[in-house]
Amino acid sequence: MRPLDRPFTMGQLLMLQPKTVTVLIYGKRYDIPISISEHQLLITIAQDEIVLLPVNFERTQLLLDIPESSPQLDRELNEFTDSDESVTDLLKEGV
Numbered sequence: 409m410r411p412l413d414r415p416f417t418m419g420q421l422l423m424l425q426p427k428t429v430t431v432l433i434y435g436k437r438y439d440i441p442i443s444i445s446e447h448q449l450l451i452t453i454a455q456d457e458i459v460l461l462p463v464n465f466e467r468t469q470l471l472l473d474i475p476e477s478s479p480q481l482d483r484e485l486n487e488f489t490d491s492d493e494s495v496t497d498l499l500k501e502g503v
Contacts, residue, residue: 416471418484421459424450429470431461438467446470460485 419431419438428439429450440463442450449472453459462471462481474481 415465416462416474416480416484417465417467418460419463419467421450421454421461424454429461431463431467433463433467438463440468440470442470446472 417433419433421429422432422437423430424447426447427441429442429446430437430439432438450459450461462474462484463469464471
């Protein structure tokens with residue numbers, strides 16, 4: 409897993425392969441290489457209907473260890489909703 413050290417965006421998981429994950433970012437597909445441990449994690453969460461993943465700004469790496477309290481994470485997630493309530497608050501409530 410890679411630490412957050414630069415700007416990132418969110419991508420919707422489209423397809424999971426053993427060595428890559430395909431994500432959709434602003435209407436364009438990106439194939440991102442993943443490690444064995446990232447693949448195992450994604451198998452578990454890929455069963456959800458819509459999965460958003462943090463991706464580095466260059467669209468070349470997943471950033472899976474961003475802290476929940478990151479203001480940038482909250483900002484990026486809120487771009488996907490029209491709600492006035494924080495997406496991270498909604499997720500904690502189980503909505």
